[in-house]
Amino acid sequence: MDEYEKLLERGHLKLPESVLHKERFEISKVIGHLQGNKTVISNFSQICSMFRRDQNHLLKYLQRELATPAYIDGPRLILGRKLSSSLINNKIERYAKQFVLCPECGKPDTQLVKEERVTLIKCSACGAKHPVKTKI
Numbered sequence: 353m354d355e356y357e358k359l360l361e362r363g364h365l366k367l368p369e370s371v372l373h374k375e376r377f378e379i380s381k382v383i384g385h386l387q388g389n390k391t392v393i394s395n396f397s398q399i400c401s402m403f404r405r406d407q408n409h410l411l412k413y414l415q416r417e418l419a420t421p422a423y424i425d426g427p428r429l430i431l432g433r434k435l436s437s438s439l440i441n442n443k444i445e446r447y448a449k450q451f452v453l454c455p456e457c458g459k460p461d462t463q464l465v466k467e468e469r470v471t472l473i474k475c476s477a478c479g480a481k482h483p484v485k486t487k488i
């Protein structure tokens with residue numbers, strides 16, 4: 353067996369372990385459809401509870417990011433124009449990175465706390481605290 357093959361074998365042996373230890377938080381995709389000139393996201397409240405964030409917080413963020421008026425209707429979010437699901441998913445992913453996922457360990461077990469007028473993302477999993485750069 354030459355060096356290259358040994359490396360391959362070692363890499364291969366290590367693979368299952370690293371896959372097991374890698375718990376990545378899966379962000380649910382939006383379930384959206386068009387209704388006239390509007391876009392309806394039917395799993396909006398689910399997404400908010402998965403993030404453990406206030407619905408109005410994500411609502412404000414999306415309104416600003418998509419430059420679209422929007423309102424909450426029960427578990428749904430109604431956006432005031434036609435938008436593609438991929439664009440909305442993209443914004444929700446960015447929201448998660450900025451306001452939900454711990455920058456240190458990547459876990460979603462976080463809270464937003466205010467300290468001296470600075471909003472911090474505080475992680476219950478690893479204890480890290482980071483200032484949130486984006487304002488809503």
Ligand SMILES: [Zn+2]
Pocket residue numbers: 454455456457458459475476477478479480
């Ligand atoms: Zn953490």
